[in-house]
Amino acid sequence: MHDDLDTREREPWYRSKTFKRFRRNPLAIVGAVMLLGFVVVALFAPAITAPQLAESRTARPCLRDLGVKRTEVVSALRNPLNKIFWKAVLTPPESCYSIPRASYSPLPKPPSEKHPLGLSGNSYDILYGLVWGTRTAFYVGFLVVGISLMIGIVMGGMAGFVGGWVDNFIMRVTDVMLSFPGLVFVMIVASIFGSGLTQVMLALAVIGWAGYARLFRGDILKTKAQDFVDAARALGASPLRIFWKHVFPNAIGTLVILASMDIGSVVLSAAGLSFLGLGAPVGYADWGQMTSFARGYILGTAQGSPFDFWYVWIYPSLMIVLFVLAWNLLGDAVRDALDPKS
């Protein structure tokens, strides 16, 4: 009976005022469209880069792991009816994330028909790196935010629900975490466990939870003060039942939405660390690592203008900026929609 009432009165999310406010924001639409573009590129990465895979010798491990012959790469990866197409889209082997090299020449080469965006230093195909780098970006973003969100929910939940000295202790820990520069923490991790994308992602996840814990704790305290929680307590519900049935579902929504908007800045941090040489190794499809090629050419090209090799650094850095911009536009719109006052 009670459940019936509940479902009848609840309006679907897409009719809510919050969503309407979001939809009417032109910047939100721009962000969403840009992001959609990135999703499409990431999903169809194997199909887009099929010619490069067929071309290069160094792409052989990827083809072997996919179980496809060199001659039929393009037809297999661009045909949605083929089993290999779906394998490449859904579970591409790790070896496909290393950028194939056209040769071993250290000099970059300008865009050509075979390599539409050119070759960067040591002849890494730039288009391939950008397209598969989109996958890396989403992967890093979702994983890091997911892990820190989970830690944040557990810690924030404990702080908000248990209260007392537990609350105090956890909040002091978050104070320290929030004020300590993340880069230094990542450097500690890298100097002890070695550098690599996995280490960077773990370190970013371990740093990131503090903000979420605080936000979640605040939401829990706000929800706990509402009348329906008092009503549940008056009816004799146990503290755990109150938490799981009444407080948790009402407090979690905003947190998850706001946290998912952090994916852009997480990808930015990861790219920065790869740029410094602490993240993805050279040759891995990662925008930050690809941008780091640039510095050498700019500082080292005494014999020519850095614009000779513009394609080496313009494209990867532009991808980072656009990706982060898309998330930030979306995030701004979401925050505005959730908080009508601003």
Added chain:
Amino acid sequence: MTTFIVRRLLQLPIVLMAISLLIFGMMQFLSPTQRAAAFVKSEQQAQHLDLVIRQYNLDKGFFVQYGTWLKEVFKGNLGYSKTSHEPVLTTIRKRLPISAELALANFLPIMAFGIWMGTIAAIHRDRWIDQFVRVFAVVGWSLPTFVLGIWLLAVLYGHFKLFGIDRAPADILVAFARGDLKAYTGFITLDGLLNGRPDVTLAGLKHLFMPVLTMTVVASAQIMRVLRSSMLDVLNSDYVRTARAKGLPERVVNLKHARRNAIIPVVTLGGLMFAGLLNGIFFAEVIFNFAGLGQWSVASAVQLDFPAVIGMALLTGVIVSIANLVVDILYGIVDPRISFQ
């Protein structure tokens, strides 16, 4: 106010203790032999690693080890850096002024530009200047320091041959190294004046321009956003209307009544921004080739030179804790309504 400052000062050692425990805990993932290598300076010592392990209690329990380590840290023994081939503390002493100069040079432009643009945007709400500031803020917020740094480096330095990298031209740095110019403070801009060489100061300022421009664009975006929205709140409040009704000039209302109150959230943000500023300085040093702490510690991290990174982390912990204390005190000065009881 005094009791508050004293209480916060008493908290400082506890926070530092927590940070050092965290850092030391991370080091436990290394084997005693690896940790002993931190104190090794020469080949001969490397052959007697077991002696080093015994000397620093590296095979004992966690708290005995922590105690020994902390004692060494207080004595100034942070270990030996393989990257700079000298004790960690020596390198930190040498490089600290370089990073500090960069940080101080960044601070004022970031704050001034952010607050100025935020105020203008809020006063001229929805006019073209406001739209411009909003777009600028979102774009600046999305631009990573290293991307903007690379772009500026390519265009201004690479193409137009302007400003220059490193913190001064090579001949000035050589003059400092040879002792022709005396390094009183370690700040190029100040030392130039103290040596009676304004041209050195000018060169130092010229070389600071690109990193400062990069970080100002990136870091002031956040201040603009926060100040704009809090200023809009304040401009709609009753006391601002009252001030206008009294017939006060617009300028006085905006700057004296509105902005003073709108700036409070910016100060709150200041503590968090400080961590971001340090991050940015690391990137700026690497990109613009400043031989500061950031460049050294990044190189150390890549080369698994953990004593250097740990030393750097401890230093960062101290700096960040003090900065937070300053922000808390500033909070009371900016907002007299807050009473510290």
